[in-house]
Amino acid sequence: MRTRTAAVLLALLAATTAACSSDDSTKADTKACKSAMRQQFEDALKAGSTASPGTRPDACEGVDAATLQKIVADLVTEGADDELDEYDFSTP
Structure with missing residues (x-):
């Protein structure tokens, strides 16, 4: 995985888990x-080194910290899979 991608993923994880409050009156839509x-991640990748740290998207209001961590893990896995797809690992 490229360094930039890893940095963006770490920033995404930090931003989402740092703001882990939830409001029980809000219906969480995972x-x-x-x-x-995902959109925030893609925007950050496009911005590259000029990307600013992410914040918890409004759509994540009411989503608990454990679910946010699962979502981030899913996005990290998808991002890593996309990165690996760019390489040819076939044996000569």
Whole structure:
């Protein structure tokens, strides 16, 4: 995985887990949260070294910390898989 990608993933993880409060009166929509986090991740990758640290997307309001960590782990896995797809690991 490229260094930039790893840095963005770590920033995403830090931003989402640092703001781990939830409001029980808000209905958590994990699909919308994951979609918003994916978009934030893609925007950060496009920005490269000029990307600013992420914040918890509004769509993630009410999502508990454990679920956020699972979403981030899923996005990290997807991102790593995408990175690995760029390489040819076939044997000569």
